[in-house]
Amino acid sequence: MTGRETPASGRELKFRALMAELRRGILDGTWPPGSKLPTERALATETGLSVTTVRRAYEDLVALGLVERRQGAGTFAAHRPERGDTGRRIVGVLVPDTTFYYPRVLQGIERELAAAGARLVLACSHYDPDEEDAAVERLLSAGVHGLLLVPSLHTATDPGRRAEELLALPVPAVLVERRLAAHGPGDPTEHVCTDHEGGAYDAVRHLRALGHERIGLVVRTDAPTTAPIESGFARALGDFGLPEAPPYERDVMARWDPDRADRALAALRAAGVTAALCFGDREAALILGAARRAGARVPDDLALISYDNEFADVAETPLTAVSPPKYALGRLAAQILLRRLAEGEAAPLHQVQLRPRLVVRASCGGGRGGGRGGVGGAGAAGHDTGGAQKSKE
Structure with a gap:
């Protein structure tokens, strides 16, 4: 990640990093079962995070059964049966x-x-x-x-x-x-x-329903998700009778920075693109920043859909996003x-x-079934465009 993310997304990422570190420490025995973890204030001082962020991390660990809170005593790593317990997988x-x-x-x-x-x-x-x-x-x-x-x-x-x-x-x-x-x-x-193919397909279908006929794709190329997203995007263009060769702005994640986003936006606008699917949230946020610098309005001049929904809701203009069902998965x-x-x-x-869900926010310019230029909500409410399971048994 670069240091150009929004403050809200930065807080969320730091929280997740803290959660991951605490989880690792508990599971690998850094804090054996029954041992006392640092106080909220001590851990906040050590990490530079707020006490509120630390408290949220501890509460989530309690919900996962990894720690327990003892009133007046502190926070302790939960006792877990040993590997040799009979019948325990x-x-x-x-x-x-x-x-x-x-x-x-x-x-x-x-x-x-x-x-x-x-x-x-x-x-x-x-x-x-x-x-x-x-x-x-x-x-x-x-x-x-x-x-x-x-x-x-x-x-x-x-x-x-x-x-x-x-x-x-x-x-x-x-x-x-x-x-x-x-x-x-x-x-x-x-x-x-x-x-992921279906997720990209649903994003194009939504943009087409809003009246967009020239839809671009922005992707990072060094991820296993890229190929199915590109496949689903191309299939949707054919099924919905859209131009077969829209601009594809492709690059490795490390090269996606504000300058690269500026060039991508210029290419999209030069080709008459009015909407784009961006993989992932970071790249979509960079395109959003490029649009602001270029004086282009989102969604009026360029509608955006992000792919991932990790921090799409805290972007400057909340991003409509394809949201993989990570917890259910x-x-x-x-x-x-x-x-x-x-x-x-x-x-x-x-x-x-x-199948992922499509969570509709402000950046696409319309809710479900809305026409081009319709008013879209900026909240996190979304509609499920799939959610089905394909099972081969």
Whole structure:
């Protein structure tokens, strides 16, 4: 991230970073069960965050069952049964990051495992393939019964071979937000993913319903989500009779800065674009800033839809956003793995996609069914354009 985000989004990101750090410390034994955590004021002083932010983090950890508050005594790491407890399942979870996107997925996983009396062991790969392998080995050494994995298939030289390696692990594995899309029915993995193609399709459908005929796409290219977003976008253009070759402004995440956003906006406007889908929230916020600098009005001169909905609601003009069902996705992945552990080969193979919601805010210029130039609300109220599950059993 750059230092150009809005103050509100900066606070939210710092809160999530604090949550991730506290969660790691509790799960890896930095704070063993029963040990006392720092006071809210002490932790606020140490991190530079407000007492209110620290209190919110502790309250969320209480809700997850990771800490407990004792009136007059303080905050303590919760007692959790040991690995050897009879009948208690241990589930290893590997994510590439615990700050962006995956905190809500983890909350869904934690909720479902806790309800089933299962224990979670967390590892993070930091998008490093070598660390990914080492993390899987650590999880197996911890005695896990099954794995929920977010592997780096999109950067693998041979994704199919990498998937085969994961399927050959000595415990069942369910992939989360990863599948072998290019393999079609040849994909042998059990997985739960967001239907990013459908999410992009719904964004274009909404903009077309508002009267836009020239719609552009802004994406960062170094993400596994990019390919299905581009595919869904292109399919929607064809289905809705829109021009087949609108401007695609594509670049790696590190190069998306205000200057790059200014150039992208200039290209969009020169091509007569009146609306754009931006992946993700950060890139959409940069385009929003570029529009302000250029004297263009959002949504009057350029309607915007963001893809991700991590901090779209706190942008200068609240951004309509495609919102992946991260919490539900985590819960469902955990349910599927627990079923696999209970039933073994008798359980059907689950290959599930969850359709994102389109949350309508001010940046697109209209609510559901509104015409071009209609008045859109600036709040977080949205409508569900999908939400269906596709399951292959």
